Amino acid sequence: MYADATELPGPAALQLEGVSKSYRSGTARVPALREVSLAIPAGTFTAVMGPSGSGKSTLLQCAAGLDTPDSGRVLLGSTDISRLRRRALTAFRRDHVGFVFQSYNLLPQLSVARNVTLPLLLGGRSVDREWLEYILEAVGLSGLDARKPQELSGGQQQRAAIARALITRPDAVFADEPTGALDSATARQVLDLLRHTVTDLGQTVVMVTHDPVAACSADNVIFLADGRLDGALANASVRDVTERVSYLGER
Template identity: 60%
Template sequence: MASVGRRSAVTADQGAAASDCSVEAAAMRLVSVTKTYGSGEASVTALNDVSFTVPRGSFTAVMGPSGSGKSTLLHCLAGLDRPTSGQVFLGDTELSSLKEAALTSVRRERIGYVFQAYNLISSLTVEQNITLVPRLAGKAVDQGWLREVLEHVGMSRYADRRPNQLSGGQQQRVAIARALVTRPDAVLADEPTGALDTRSGQEVLRLFRHIVDGTGQTVLMVTHDPVAASYADSAVFLADGQLAGQLARPTPEQVADRMTHLGNR
């Protein structure tokens, strides 16, 4: 797949802590979010008063050292974890106040999640894996959109194959298609290239870039790789559970330099 041009949706300067984006144009927002695990002297604050906005139709990378709060931030945005204080919004829906049944419905229908380890079911075909979530929810699968998604991820020829007949990069493409098939408000990706070789990883990153530019999909990706972050419109940095800056239109060199300074905090 040919590389495509980058959108210019994010214009924050290098020291910005949050996207300059109206509430109406926001796909996701964190508002003064703190997340603490445990209590008393044994408590650990994973996020500390974090606020930032992800614009609709943008590709955002989240980076930081181990223990910086990246996974907790992703889990709060995905509705997998509730903040100790503050608010999490998906569009105009406040996730942090929803009851469990409503939150489960939002996660299933409005959030696409891509895991590092693909999480495909080996006994199912590519098409069955992609359509598993709506079928489990008793929803009809839009066959036209399914064909379009398969085309977007370059897997139309492989719809009847099983995961063990695919390369790692192809399996991750299937996982991305599964995240897209419900037409989610946002796709969240947790180290999506971590288990891939360099070539396959770049193909997946170009695919995310193509999806954002070609369909207006919102993608937020946690990564440790400066090259991966350079495919995004914006790289947001965390350190010690707090925002530590943001780069618009990042280059690998800029990201690596910022990460080096974060490691010295």
């Protein structure tokens, strides 16, 4: 993981520069992120780990444009999304950001194909059938495009959610505990699929997880403690990640 964009071997897909964010609790302000700076290279898979309250979900939300920092900048590609007005930010997210959630967030009344292409339809963009078929085949859903979500297994629903995240050819895909609702075998398949999107499709993936096994699917694991970056590991083993998590915030 790289803290300085000047050190990157290639262009950065995502940069956070001095990002701070706090939330109100009663009359007090509770800090969630404290001057976080990092840069993530394009075409890499990054996992974000930390204990509850460490700021990892807030980091993901700010990085993906779901929330706005109190201070600092967030750049996706060459766009400073922290400066965009609400309507422009909504349009940018729809066209340039992919999301994968633990709960899938598929619409039960729509087919797989309609769920996957929904970001295009909402943006008034035409559907490239060849690209749709390619994405469905890439995620292992070829031939299932007419099915409804309730006709799919949990793993297949998550595959549909990943296809939806990829359909706009986004600058980055953000995954929030994407394997949290899956059994271990299905979770492994989903992690392999995320890896495939990076290795074979050139996608950039940023994933929040509490699971050391899931984190080890990533190229890099970054750690948060008390809203601050607390180190990183590259090409880490489950043992490396587990040991690192055990003493987060102690140094």
